[in-house]
Amino acid sequence: MEPKLVLALFLLISATATSEYTRPPTRKTLDFSRPSKSSSHPQQVHISLAGDKHMRVSWVTDDKSAASMVEYGTSPGRYSNIALGESTWYSYLFYSSGKIHHTVIGPLEDNTVYYYRCGGGGPEYKLKTPPAQFPVTFAVAGDLGQTGWTQSTLDHIEQCKYDVHLLPGDLSYADYMQHLWDTFGELVEPLASARPWMVTQGNHERESIPFLKDGFESYNSRWKMPFEESGSSSNLYYSFEVAGAHIIMLGSYTDYYEYSDQYNWLEADLAKVDRNKTPWLLVLFHVPWYNSNEAHQNEGDKMMEAMEPLLYAASVDIVLAGHVHAYERTERVNNGKLDPCGAVHITIGDGGNREGLARKYKNPQPAWSVFREASFGHGELKLANSTHAYWSWHRNDDDEPVRSDQVWITSLVNSECVAEKKHGMRKILMGP
Numbered sequence: 179m180e181p182k183l184v185l186a187l188f189l190l191i192s193a194t195a196t197s198e199y200t201r202p203p204t205r206k207t208l209d210f211s212r213p214s215k216s217s218s219h220p221q222q223v224h225i226s227l228a229g230d231k232h233m234r235v236s237w238v239t240d241d242k243s244a245a246s247m248v249e250y251g252t253s254p255g256r257y258s259n260i261a262l263g264e265s266t267w268y269s270y271l272f273y274s275s276g277k278i279h280h281t282v283i284g285p286l287e288d289n290t291v292y293y294y295r296c297g298g299g300g301p302e303y304k305l306k307t308p309p310a311q312f313p314v315t316f317a318v319a320g321d322l323g324q325t326g327w328t329q330s331t332l333d334h335i336e337q338c339k340y341d342v343h344l345l346p347g348d349l350s351y352a353d354y355m356q357h358l359w360d361t362f363g364e365l366v367e368p369l370a371s372a373r374p375w376m377v378t379q380g381n382h383e384r385e386s387i388p389f390l391k392d393g394f395e396s397y398n399s400r401w402k403m404p405f406e407e408s409g410s411s412s413n414l415y416y417s418f419e420v421a422g423a424h425i426i427m428l429g430s431y432t433d434y435y436e437y438s439d440q441y442n443w444l445e446a447d448l449a450k451v452d453r454n455k456t457p458w459l460l461v462l463f464h465v466p467w468y469n470s471n472e473a474h475q476n477e478g479d480k481m482m483e484a485m486e487p488l489l490y491a492a493s494v495d496i497v498l499a500g501h502v503h504a505y506e507r508t509e510r511v512n513n514g515k516l517d518p519c520g521a522v523h524i525t526i527g528d529g530g531n532r533e534g535l536a537r538k539y540k541n542p543q544p545a546w547s548v549f550r551e552a553s554f555g556h557g558e559l560k561l562a563n564s565t566h567a568y569w570s571w572h573r574n575d576d577d578e579p580v581r582s583d584q585v586w587i588t589s590l591v592n593s594e595c596v597a598e599k600k601h602g603m604r605k606i607l608m609g610p
């Protein structure tokens with residue numbers, strides 16, 4: 179071909195890369211038939227942050243007498259510390275879970291590799307604690323499931339240098355089939371045993387049955403998060419701090435109306451945030467409030483009506499949601515309108531589940547919507563310092579993680595927004 183023609187073609191292709199991208203079909207659910215191991219063998223090992231300088235190690239054993247013990251240290255094979263934890267199990271119709279162990283280890287050094295072993299034997303695992311200071315990087319992917327696309331997303335996340343994984347709901351897509359929680363645990367173990375996974379509930383975690391099961395039993399038993407450590411009375415909403423970020427995990431399927439327990443807890447948690455210590459304020463939940471995809475339209479409206487004023491008053495920087503199987507990023511918005519003091523909303527429910535992508539968008543694109551695309555992928559959020567963060571979204575393109583959207587986000591910490599709102603609050607508290 180003529181060089182000029184090649185150039186013209188290249189320009190044409192690159193100019194329309196987003197819209198011309200031919201989306202691959204959904205991939206099959208993975209097959210998990212695996213050799214059986216001894217009944218005390220630790221399965222589904224994952225870790226999560228558990229208060230300042232502590233980490234919770236969770237795993238499952240078939241053996242109901244296995245000890246909830248973790249041995250750990252900073253050199254391979256040499257465990258200078260031992261921690262004992264708690265255990266639980268649950269039954270669900272004809273299914274009975276293994277023994278689910280939760281053991282908190284620490285105090286741990288920041289930004290340090292630890293080697294650990296569960297239950298006094300079995301293989302050695304390796305984790306890295308997050309740094310105490312910027313920069314800190316989060317991997318973000320929601321609506322994971324356990325298909326070939328999930329594997330592709332996980333492989334890409336593994337290639338990225340990150341400190342903590344954030345998951346805005348919909349983990350296993352077990353949907354009442356309890357053994358699928360076990361296979362999901364096995365699928366994510368390589369990543370989730372090495373970096374803390376901080377998760378919140380989605381609709382696929384609920385699994386309630388009228389008169390029989392309240393909901394979230396499997397999720398709460400298996401994915402214990404630091405709710406007690408953050409003054410919450412429920413595993414379904416909590417907060418934690420990493421480096422200079424205060425991160426709040428809310429429940430889209432837990433009562434959120436004014437003066438509900440979750441609402442009251444959120445209000446109290448926001449009041450405790452010290453922006454000098456944690457200049458970044460992030461919030462995650464499952465059902466997006468700003469969504470221009472036709473899927474799940476308006477499902478988040480009631481929660482938004484109840485809670486957006488609290489987030490706005492606290493100058494939340496970024497909201498991460500899932501649920502819609504596509505990617506979308508907004509400008510700073512509040513109350514449905516562009517607002518420099520509102521949060522940037524990102525929908526990242528494109529982890530790779532079996533239900534496939536949500537391809538239909540509302541037109542015209544709302545003023546607040548900057549980038550939207552229905553492809554599987556994951557996000558990376560690097561907080562560079564107290565004012566600058568780099569967000570990028572990586573599409574799973576032919577099994578390569580192609581960076582398709584990226585933006586620098588500046589925090590509201592030094593903005594008029596925070597100062598004005600503080601002033602406003604003071605006025606309310608102290609009178610005119």
Ligand SMILES: *[C@@H]1O[C@H](CO)[C@@H](O)[C@H](O)[C@H]1NC(C)=O
Nearest residue numbers: 561562563564565566567586
């Ligand atoms: C924060 O990071 C941004 C991007 O790298 C840089 O331009 C800025 O100067 C940094 N600010 C401070 C206070 O270091």
